[in-house]
Amino acid sequence: xxxxxxxxxxxxxxxxxxxxxxxxxxxxxxxxxxxxxxxxxxxxxxxxxxxxxxxxxxxxxxxxxxxxxxxxxxxxxxxxxxxxxxxxxxxxxxxxxxxxxxxxxxxxxxxxxxxxxxxxxxxxxxxxxxxxxxxxxxxxxxxxxxxxx
Numbered sequence: 105x106x107x108x109x110x111x112x113x114x115x116x117x118x119x120x121x122x123x124x125x126x127x128x129x130x131x132x133x134x135x136x137x138x139x140x141x142x143x144x145x146x147x148x149x150x151x152x153x154x155x156x157x158x159x160x161x162x163x164x165x166x167x168x169x170x171x172x173x174x175x176x177x178x179x180x181x182x183x184x185x186x187x188x189x190x191x192x193x194x195x196x197x198x199x200x201x202x203x204x205x206x207x208x209x210x211x212x213x214x215x216x217x218x219x220x221x222x223x224x225x226x227x228x229x230x231x232x233x234x235x236x237x238x239x240x241x242x243x244x245x246x247x248x249x250x251x252x253x
Contacts, residue, residue, distance in 0.1 A: 108174040108181075109136060117162035117169055117186070119155065125171065126151050136175050139252060145228050146180055146248055152221040153184045153244050160193040161186030161242050179230075179249045188240025197222075197242070201234045 111132075115121040126147045133143040150171070157169050170185040188194065201222075226232055231247035 108176045110172070110174050112173070113171045114168050115171075117158045117167035119158055121169075122151055122154050122158075125154065129173070132173075133175065133180060137177075138180070138250060142180075142248070142251060149225050149228055149246055149248065150182065150184075152225050153182075153246060156197070156221070157184050157186035157242070157244070160189040160197070163187055163189065177250075179247055181245070181247045183243050183245045185241065185243045188236070188242050191240075194236060194240060194242065197234060197244075198236075201232055201244070 113125065113128075115125065129150050130143040130147040133146055134140060138146075154169060154171065161167075162169070164187065167187050171182060172185070173180070173182045175181075189197075225246065228248065229246050230249045231245070233245050235243045235245075237243065
């Protein structure tokens with residue numbers, strides 16, 4: 105395999121696109137010699153980051169999400185780009201990414217599960233960071249290192 109193996113996907117900001125993208129990511133990682141466990145956990149992370157981009161980062165009806173992936177022999181790195189959400193959503197995301205602060209996402213009684221997906225991403229990843237560009241366009245970058253390398 106020439107490294108890194110790179111690919112980019114663009115898809116409409118619609119939750120129905122996430123299941124086939126998850127499957128594609130898992131199969132691609134498996135074919136490139138990552139373990140099924142690594143592929144599954146990466147699939148969960150991609151699902152969560154794409155879900156957040158769709159729900160919180162899409163402002164228009166024809167919004168697109170962009171997923172860029174790089175597969176190295178020892179790690180999987182990807183970026184999810186969206187058109188940027190509301191200012192309060194961006195502030196919450198910044199807080200969780202930088203401080204691992206689940207309470208920043210507004211967890212409260214009756215709302216216990218909100219924000220836990222990003223905590224799972226933090227637990228399963230070696231790196232997670234974000235960038236807010238022009239017009240609040242948001243990029244979340246995640247790196248997972250191979251456990252068996």
